[in-house]
Amino acid sequence: MPFTSPFSGRRALAATSALAFAIAVAFSASVAEAQIKGGVLAGASSTTFTNATLGDVCDPEVGCISQSTARRLGFQVGAFLTVPLRGALSFQPELHFIQKGATTSITVDVDEQVPLAADLEVRLAYVEVPLLLRLDLGSGARFRPFLVAGPSLGLRVGCELSVAVDGLGAFGSGCDGQGGFGAPEEGTVMEDPIKKFDAGGIIGGGITGLLQGRNVSAQVRYSRGFTSLLRESGGVTTMNTGLSILFGVGF
Numbered sequence: 001m002p003f004t005s006p007f008s009g010r011r012a013l014a015a016t017s018a019l020a021f022a023i024a025v026a027f028s029a030s031v032a033e034a035q036i037k038g039g040v041l042a043g044a045s046s047t048t049f050t051n052a053t054l055g056d057v058c059d060p061e062v063g064c065i066s067q068s069t070a071r072r073l074g075f076q077v078g079a080f081l082t083v084p085l086r087g088a089l090s091f092q093p094e095l096h097f098i099q100k101g102a103t104t105s106i107t108v109d110v111d112e113q114v115p116l117a118a119d120l121e122v123r124l125a126y127v128e129v130p131l132l133l134r135l136d137l138g139s140g141a142r143f144r145p146f147l148v149a150g151p152s153l154g155l156r157v158g159c160e161l162s163v164a165v166d167g168l169g170a171f172g173s174g175c176d177g178q179g180g181f182g183a184p185e186e187g188t189v190m191e192d193p194i195k196k197f198d199a200g201g202i203i204g205g206g207i208t209g210l211l212q213g214r215n216v217s218a219q220v221r222y223s224r225g226f227t228s229l230l231r232e233s234g235g236v237t238t239m240n241t242g243l244s245i246l247f248g249v250g251f
Contacts, residue, residue, distance in 0.1 A: 036081055037081070039250035040078070040249055043076055045073070045098055045099060046243045047099075047100040047241065048070075051239075052102060066109070067107075070105065074101070076096060077097055078096030080248070081094075095129055096129075096130065097128075098126050098128055100124040101123045102121075102122055104122075106120070117165070117166045118163060119163070122159075122161055123160045126157065128153065129154075130150060131153075132202065144207070145206070145208075148202065152199070154198040154199070156198065159194055160172060160174055160175070194229055198225055198229060199225070199227060200239070215250030217246075219248070223243075
């Protein structure tokens, strides 16, 4: 049974905007007195799409259509600033480049015919701006846990589609039908099926501390979109979702 997010459509965008505004106000009120720290983050991402798999559909007189979705492994790099707000609470704006996407495999098994299998791979790349609240837990220890949560706004900067059909080969292109490999015809332009902008939320946690005089961290984050990434959803809300493992070094 697919997970249904309590954040969707206009309510999700309104909640994201309200939280981002509240964080910005807190940031502007404290930045003059705060000791701002920064650093870099790098790691791996494992992403997929929600509601992208229909499962198996069978007709006793015709045959079966099977569908499954595999996650895409990519990389993620970014930079962050940490601005103390009050006590253990900080505001942490970030700027990231992250790879996302997934592969959907479809098998059509028609009675008395050879099954036909095809893979559709969607490769996306985003520049994202997470606006996070950070809570550092514990004190006095060399290494201590922390939590992060907040909205994230994304701009799509890369998009490629590729289709591989058993026995027929593979072809692919950019989402607008240009600039890809093996496009059907040179100059072919199709309607871009994926939105340029994305909005979602992030929650995560990790451990931070000093290593050879440098502040280092390791963390795991879960991210989920608030709105459909498809221009034409057909009534199905398909959103980016993923896990990231990040390692950081502070300056």
